[in-house]
Amino acid sequence: MNRNGGVGGYRPEQAHEATRQRARRQRSKAVTSPEPPAARTQEAEDKLTDVLVASGLTRMSARVLACLCLTHSGGLTAADLVNHLHVSPASISKAVAELEVMNLIGRERDHPRRRDRYIVDNEIWYRSLLASAQFNTNIAMVARESAEALGRSTPAGARMDAMSEFFEHVGRETIAVAQRYRHVLTR
Known part of the structure; x- marks a missing residue:
């Protein structure tokens, strides 16, 4: 009875204000697309x-x-x-x-x-190159294991050995290049 108007009767403005203050969270503003594309x-x-x-x-x-x-x-x-x-x-x-x-x-x-x-952020391309280098390293490891299992003197083993060496080099070079030019992303 006294909560939204007291003895003098119900006052809608006062009730509205009291309810707004009791609300647990404020109304969020309408979500709009932040930048309409040109x-x-x-x-x-x-x-x-x-x-x-x-x-x-x-x-x-x-x-x-x-x-x-x-x-x-x-x-x-x-x-x-x-x-x-x-x-x-x-x-x-x-x-x-x-x-x-x-x-x-x-x-x-x-x-x-x-x-x-x-x-x-500017680091996504650096992280992407590192992920690619890790992928190349994983390929090299599997190819090396396959070469050993097949025997490096067999045609398939020799192919896997060459593949392993190639991807090891590419992985190392990718990491080196990414680290060497990382500063470009932070300008």
Whole structure:
């Protein structure tokens, strides 16, 4: 009886203000696409997507990565990506999971909005090259084991031995080049 007006009767403005103050969390602002794509930005996004698809990413993962790379803030929420790319939340979720496994994107918590933001930074290309080098090292190791199992003097064993040596060199050189030019990414 006294809570929203007291003895003098019910006062809707006072009730509204009291309810607003008791609310556990504030109303979040409407989610809007942070940067509507200009024609040039959309063209750049499409070209980057095509190159990323050609490198082996799925189309949706490539679209998400291209969108994040070309966003001024370097980070977007899943809702932002859904709005910008005009796809389902499930598509974004699957693409983000793939990109996170490959260490191409990161995740940070947007505490006021209680949402995750997916981010790219200048280090993604460095991490990508290191992941590629690790992949090459793994191929070299399997090829070396195969050469030993088959016998290096057999045609298949000799082929595996050459493959092992090649991928060991490529892996080492990839790491060296990535480390040598890492400073370019931090300018």
